[in-house]
Amino acid sequence: MFRWEEWPERYKGGVEFLSTEEAKKHLEHWHKQGMVITIMAFGTPYIGGICLCDYPDCIAIRMRMDYGVKPALLKGHQVAKVNYEECIGCGTCAQRCQFGAIKMEITTNKSNIDMTRCFGCGVCVYACSREAIGFVDREKLPTIKEDW
Numbered sequence: 001m002f003r004w005e006e007w008p009e010r011y012k013g014g015v016e017f018l019s020t021e022e023a024k025k026h027l028e029h030w031h032k033q034g035m036v037i038t039i040m041a042f043g044t045p046y047i048g049g050i051c052l053c054d055y056p057d058c059i060a061i062r063m064r065m066d067y068g069v070k071p072a073l074l075k076g077h078q079v080a081k082v083n084y085e086e087c088i089g090c091g092t093c094a095q096r097c098q099f100g101a102i103k104m105e106i107t108t109n110k111s112n113i114d115m116t117r118c119f120g121c122g123v124c125v126y127a128c129s130r131e132a133i134g135f136v137d138r139e140k141l142p143t144i145k146e147d148w
């Protein structure tokens with residue numbers, strides 16, 4: 001990005017340069033608002049960018065969710081899991097999940113996460129005022145450990 005400074009006529013003031021700390025703060029703020037953070041890897045391990053977006057605006061999420069294009073968006077290394085002792089059934093996590101992974105159980109009025117649909121984005125973790133949602137490592141779950 002810094003090379004862009006060499007061609008100011010190209011971005012015409014449309015690019016704002018942030019320090020690492022400013023970028024982290026920005027990411028955290030919008031992640032808490034419900035935006036999904038994705039890493040754009042233009043040929044792993046090279047990182048081309050870190051993106052904040054949501055469905056249906058995010059092309060990568062749409063490509064994966066609506067058209068099944070797997071390479072467009074891979075899942076994270078962790079999967080969300082609910083602590084049923086803490087869940088009060090408010091439903092906020094289900095409303096925020098961009099991937100349709102959370103349903104509310106009618107009989108128990110608790111949140112139920114379908115781990116096969118979870119991308120591990122963490123939006124639900126921030127959304128829960130009860131801190132009832134945590135993560136487990138995907139590799140510890142035999143049925144989905146190869147499901148990216």
Ligand code: SF4
Nearest residue numbers: 087088090091093128
């Ligand atoms: S946001 Fe938390 S308390 Fe509310 S339904 Fe989800 S897990 Fe339960």
Ligand code: SF4
Nearest residue numbers: 097118119121122124
């Ligand atoms: S971590 Fe999983 S369940 Fe939680 S919001 Fe993201 S995709 Fe949905």
